Amino acid sequence: MGPSQSARHLARIALRQWRTGQTFADEILARLLRSSDLIAPDRAFTTELFYGILRNLSLLDFWIDTLRAERLDHDARDLLRLGIYQLFLLDTPEHAAVYETVELANPRNRSLVNAVLRSALRRKKQLTEKVKKETLSVRTSHPQFLIDRWTKTFGPENTAALCERNNRPASIYARINLLKISAENFLSVHSSAERLPRHQNFVRLTSIPSDALAHGHCYVQDPSTASACVLLDPQPGEKVLDACAAPGGKTGYLAELMRNQGTIVACDRDEGRIRALQDNLERLGVEIARFAQHDWTSGEPLPDAAAISPFDRILVDTPCSNTGVMRRRVDLRWRLIPKDFSRMREEQRRILRATISLLRTDGVLVYSTCSIEPEENEEVVKAITQEFPFLKFVEQVSLLPFRDGFDGAFATKLMRAA
């Protein structure tokens, strides 16, 4: 098998694993790439194929179903997705796309895959025209229930802009870590890094800066993640709780804002993620973090709570549906189901509720998500301020991908009155 053939083969295995399980695409791909000996360009091609197909799944299926009305087995459909994605959306040379894809087919499906791909080539213009009359759901490959809920919240034009944006690969952004390097020094070493005017120490990069990451000179994160930290506004010497901290993007920024003075108690319920958090913070030169594995929904108190609370400031960056970061989570749209939003809202409220008694009077609590759904954002804040009337609303930031140009993010600042 030649190298790019192996890339197609690996993409096909990834598709099968994704289709037959519940594991997210990034995890499947990382595992497969780790155990393969493909060279860098072929790894990139595997990623392009796998992620590209997931981003365009219902569009590809629309073309496949137009070309062949009869039932297809899953394996044949995956190969046709692979072939048509290359022919229509990647502009891979026709011979390679057809030949190499047919080569992957088992003997039973070989002539079928060959015939459908050749027919797709002949009808390419007609098929690409035909899809323009289809619904947004087909054209941009998003489940109809998401389109319906976003249309209700943001209107049809914003929804179309959001869906189109979700299908464009995300830029690489990083925060320069001032605990380790000055912005000037970073920029003199990374001359292609482009500074973002409204996000002081964030840069846009053309590739992952592996060296700088290894030295803790920067941390890859979207500028939208800064807003919760800026709203929390932690001061040097304070005692801060980061309730859902892993893998540490926000904790690292909080430590920088505190100039590495004071204490941050960084919690998470997931042991593996706490290890990643510890590694990341160590690399970033954070010296003021203490770690605790704790599940805020367990009903148990935070270990050592009496000794370490009350906190001056608490960040509650809860798990959420992640609908603000769909550009980066290509298959999330196919894994979400309508009741996820109310389920998440209840979990978010439970986590928040468990942290409130740890906040001192006049202390600040920031609640944040990377969701763009009102249930997980404004509705949670409304419910929690009704339940705890001593929590006073101070300020709110809501970033929407189609309006603000970065990932979606939501953060509300509350203050505990006497």
Ligand SMILES: C[S@@+](CC[C@H](N)C(=O)[O-])C[C@H]1O[C@@H](n2cnc3c(N)ncnc32)[C@H](O)[C@@H]1O
């Ligand atoms: C949105 S992520 C946090 C991202 C992090 N703040 C950052 O900036 O890198 C949410 C985290 O909450 C953790 N988590 C989920 N449910 C939890 C719970 N009940 N108690 C504590 N942590 C929880 C997850 O393991 C996950 O690491």
